[in-house]
Amino acid sequence: MAGNTETDMLKIKNLHASVEGKEILKGINLEVNPGEVHAIMGPNGSGKSTLASVIAGNEDFEVTDGTIELEGEELNELAPEERAHQGVFLSFQYPVEIPGVTVTNFMKTAINETRKARGLEEMPANEMLKKIREKSELLEIDRKFLSRSLNEGFSGGEKKRNEIFQMAMMEPKLAILDETDSGLDIDALKVVANGVNRLKTPQNATIVITHYQRLLDYIVPDHVHVLLNGKIVKSGGKELALELEEKGYDWIKQEAAV
Amino acid sequence: MAYTEEELKKELETKEYEYGFYTDIESDTFPVGLNEDIVRAISKKKEEPEWMTDWRLEAFRVWKEMEEPEWANVKYKKPDFQAISYYSAPSKKPKYDSLDEVDPELLDTFKKLGISLDEQKKLAGVAVDVVMDSVSVATTFKKTLAEKGIIFCSISEAIREYPELVKKYIGTVVPRKDNFYAALNSAVFSDGSFCYIPKGVRCPMELSTYFRINQAGTGQFERTLVIADEGSYVSYLEGCTAPMRDENQLHAAVVELIALDDAEIKYSTVQNWFPGDKEGKGGVFNFVTKRGICETNAKISWTQVETGSAVTWKYPSCVLKGDNSIGEFYSIAVTNNYQQADTGTKMIHLGRNTKSTIISKGISAGKSQNSYRGLVQINGRAENARNFSQCDSLLMGNECGAHTFPYIEAKNKTAQIEHEATTSKIGEDQIFYCNQRGIDTEKAIALIVNGFSKEVLNKLPMEFAVEAQKLLEISLEGSVG
Incomplete structure (x- = not known):
């Protein structure tokens, strides 16, 4: 492996992906290093959520060209659960409901399946309990909430908070937050952002996908990328997000068209 | 891996039926066919008193005049009732005083069933009666139960030892002419379980029966009678398995529950008869009549998990005769491949302040058809009767079907009836x-x-x-x- 790729957490090269024959991603290049927070912004329909789904391995999308590597290992051929076992976590924009399966039971299954795939024993019950207690406190989650059916009847804010709780439990290397701010009021947004910040370590990385700059006031990115029509057309520091907030996307569209 | 319809289909292909083994035990099997002589012969074989023989013959006469019902949402080739043998028993049969006397092959069968009697004996708390093909071969824990006055034995034994109890109650909840299969069962039932809990006694352990069809070309017609006397309580478990066979096997059981004043019966079934292979070949036809009657303040709960059988026709029901009596029906019915199930319950409210609850969960996969059929009937005298029904269906793939047929008849204005139904897809x-x-x-x-x-x-x-x-x-x- 070449020297400069060794430090990469995620390396995406010339990624093309389509759904039902329609190309959505048209050559994405992106490198994310451990300890970094990247924000991906862009107008509706630019391919942000598609990028998140493709990294997670959703096969509704067909990868027609390019590679995705996590710590130098190519992910392209791996099933979604195998990518999860490698440490990829996706916080869903629209978390699904699974009636009758409690949050606790779901997390227990997810953690133990992942441990099994990594050749580890099941997590002992007391350790699991301790972890649940710790992480639910971090995200200010009422314990009663954990015995409810997964996402069933949850408010928008509860669903998103639950996603971040799961992220805290799974301790991924790479977390992708897909529109985590949508549907959150300002207080919930602060709690979620606070949780994400506290889960940050020099060893893991986060990609924040968002439409608005608002979330980036609380989760401060090292890099901001603008996605337009399936391509990253502009990258910069956190000030780029502010500029977008102020001027909208039109000027970038014009710049990109040149 | 992505989850496409194609992959889901593969995912759902039948896992080899786990209980599909055949025990090579010499059997004493009657020639095929059904007539009065066969009915008499069965009764004689069981050393039954004359009244029982007559009872059977009357049932046979009724059955001959009846037509096989066609209203259920199932399609199958009607069995040829003259091509079935109506009696099959392990020939080395008889009474075992201890497990050592049991045919080792039979014991092996029990082990494969996961109910090794050795283990069961140690596993205090469960008394097991095993009905294999047609004969009840072993009942454990008899002594412990006898100390409390509880009778738990095969129905054949009960007919010989406790004729007055059997005579008083048999056919009172499911009359011989109730329906085609019940009439057939009444004529030819070869064995089954009998249970009596005396007044005020709480049965200290779960009573359990395992049914298994083994011999080819035989039908199984077991008859179960459970009587809970005033103020008593019993929890009864029933499990079913059958070996894999190309031809369909017939199972037509009758279960009658009698809950006298203030008594409670919990009846749980895990039904896993051979469902047929993934092309829909073979499998058990499961045509069962189960019904219980509740006297004043009594309660009956039916819980069933139905995963087996090629065709299921089954409606465990409650007749809420006494005031304040309660009926419950909790069901999970799973169909896969070409299985068909038409199952549900009947809650007949006769008494005042009677209450019933129905929770039905149907899961269909493959090319199967899964129907819930339920009747809630509130009669004129049943003041303040209440029912709550919930029928949920879960579909897997695009080729299966889920159907719900709720019937509601209310003849009293004070009735409160709620019905909820959902259908979802994974x-x-x-x-x-x-x-x-x-x-x-x-x-x-x-x-x-x-x-x-x-x-x-x-x-x-x-x-x-x-x-x-x-x-x-x-x-x-x-x-x-």
């Missing part, structure tokens, strides 16, 4: 969500199905619940189990 988005959390598709389906069935699984006694969960996974998945 979505690709649910599977992907689980996958993303490191849970593979097979495990994800198991998780979703268990979640869907939870309200009913929770009603099963502990040891049965574990088995039932395992069965759900086996029935629906490629390799979990």
Whole structure:
């Protein structure tokens, strides 16, 4: 492996992906290093959520060209659960409901399946309990909430908070937050952002996908990328997000068209 | 791996039926065919008193005049009732005083069933009566139960030893002419279980019966009679398996429950008869009549997990005769491949302040058809009767069907009847969500199905619940189990 790729957490090269024959991603290049927070912004329909789904391995999308590597290992051929076992976590924009399966039971299954795939024993019950207690406190989650059916009847804010709780439990290397701010009021947004910040370590990385700059006031990115029509057309520091907030996307569209 | 319809189909292909072994035990089997002589011969073989022989013959005469019902939402080739042998018993049969005397092959069968009697004996708390083919071969724990005055034995033994009890109650809840299969059963039933709980006694252990069809070309017609005397309580478990065979096997049982004043009966079934192969060949025809009667303040709960049989026709019901009596029906019915199930319940409210609850969970996969059929009937005298029904269907894939046929008849204005129904599909988005959390598709389906069935699984006694969960996974998945 070449020297400069060794430090990469995620390396995406010339990624093309389509759904039902329609190309959505048209050559994405992106490198994310451990300890970094990247924000991906862009107008509706630019391919942000598609990028998140493709990294997670959703096969509704067909990868027609390019590679995705996590710590130098190519992910392209791996099933979604195998990518999860490698440490990829996706916080869903629209978390699904699974009636009758409690949050606790779901997390227990997810953690133990992942441990099994990594050749580890099941997590002992007391350790699991301790972890649940710790992480639910971090995200200010009422314990009663954990015995409810997964996402069933949850408010928008509860669903998103639950996603971040799961992220805290799974301790991924790479977390992708897909529109985590949508549907959150300002207080919930602060709690979620606070949780994400506290889960940050020099060893893991986060990609924040968002439409608005608002979330980036609380989760401060090292890099901001603008996605337009399936391509990253502009990258910069956190000030780029502010500029977008102020001027909208039109000027970038014009710049990109040149 | 993505989860496409194609892959789901593969995922759901039948796992080899786990209980499909055949025990090579010499059997004493009657020639095929049915006439009065066969009925007499069965009765004679069982050393029955004359009144029982006459009772059977009357049933046979009624049956001859009846037509096989066609209203259920199932299609199958009608069995040729003259091509079936109506009696088959392990020939080295008879009474075993201890397990040492039991044919070792038979013991081996029990072990494969996961109910080795050795273990069962140690596993205090469960008394088992095993009905294999037609004869009840062993009942454990008889002594412990006898100390409390509880009678738990084969129905044949009960007819000989406790004729007055049998005579008083048999056919009172399911009359001989009730329906085609009940009439047939009444004529030819070869064995089954009998249970009597005396006044005020709480049965200290779960009573359990295992039914198994073994011999080819035989039908199984067991008859179960449970009597809970005033103020008593019993929990009864019933399990069923059959070996794999190309031809269809017929099973037509009758279960009668009698809950006298203030008594409670919990009756749980895990039915796993051979469902046929994935082309729909073979499998058991399961045509069962189960009904219980509740006197004043009595309660009957039916809980069933139905994963087997090629065709199921079954409606465990409650006649709420006494005031303040309660009837409950909790059901999970799983159909896969070419299985067909038409199952549900009847809640007949006769007494005042009677209450019934129906929770039905139907899961259909493959090319199967799964129907819920239920009747809630509130009669004129039943002041303040209440019913709550909930019927949920879960579909897997695009080729199966789920149907709900609720019938409601209310003849009293004070009745309160609620009916809720939902139909859902396991979505690709649910599977992907689980996958993303490191849970593979097979495990994800198991998780979703268990979640869907939870309200009913929770009603099963502990040891049965574990088995039932395992069965759900086996029935629906490629390799979990």
